[in-house]
Amino acid sequence: MKPNYRRCISCRRVGSKEEFWRIVRIFPSGKVQLDQGMGRSAYICPETDCLQAAQKKNRLGRSLHGTVPETLYQTLWQRLTESNPQNQI
Template sequence: MKQKNYRRCVSCRRNRPKQSFWRVVRIALNHQIEIDRGMGRSAYICPDINCLTQAKTKNRLSSSLRTKVPEHIYQDLQERLRG
């Protein structure tokens, strides 16, 4: 039986409740990339340095969102890990 509100990390492919992930969104109207807010195409990533590094190296967020993810998004996610 599939449980509600589970998502899959674009990097490690683990299924977890969506609250345990960061949500990266390509906003529907203007195609800008936001973290944790907005409506549009979403990708989920574990709050883990290994997942973040692998997603950046292999362009997994860009592939999932079907657009280029700006460098500042990766920097913001790294800052969240430090904070």
């Protein structure tokens, strides 16, 4: 079976699907959530630089063709600090 490759929307690095966080805009409601659901998806590296660039330049919003709530970014920052305590800003 072929491996599933994805690209980070921020740094454009290609890697296996498991290396990234998945953000999904659910169809048809347009709600944006993490990890699961059917709809348009975007993938981002779990790193400070990628998350900063994605938030500053609205890369998630452009990739998902919708607005990304601030609470989602807060959840991603919290997840980042919990997974990598040395990665804090």
